[in-house]
Amino acid sequence: MRKRNATILLNSTIETLIPHDHQDKIKQVVVKNVVTEETNAIDTDHLIVSHGFDREGSLQFASSIQL
Structure with a gap:
């Protein structure tokens, strides 16, 4: 079974996405x-x-549309 984990980065921006060799995944x-x-x-x-x-x-309260 593959290890599953997540890294949460706050206060961050994405500068570049680098693809795999086949350019079908990051x-x-x-x-x-x-x-x-x-x-x-x-x-x-x-x-x-x-x-x-x-x-x-504010959009919900300012409009007549009920959600």
């Missing part, structure tokens, strides 16, 4: 920490990006 992700300005290349086979969201939900 091999590495180069990320930059916006607080420390440190840049790291991380070996990976999957990438999940959370871009953030507004927790106030």
Whole structure:
């Protein structure tokens, strides 16, 4: 069974995605920490990006659409 784990990086931006040789998957992700300005290349086979969201939900309250 393959080891499953996840690394969560806060305050970071994706600088570069590096593909495998066949260019069908991501091999590495180069990320930059916006607080420390440190840049790291991380070996990976999957990438999940959370871009953030507004927790106030002002659109829901300002419209007549019921969710």
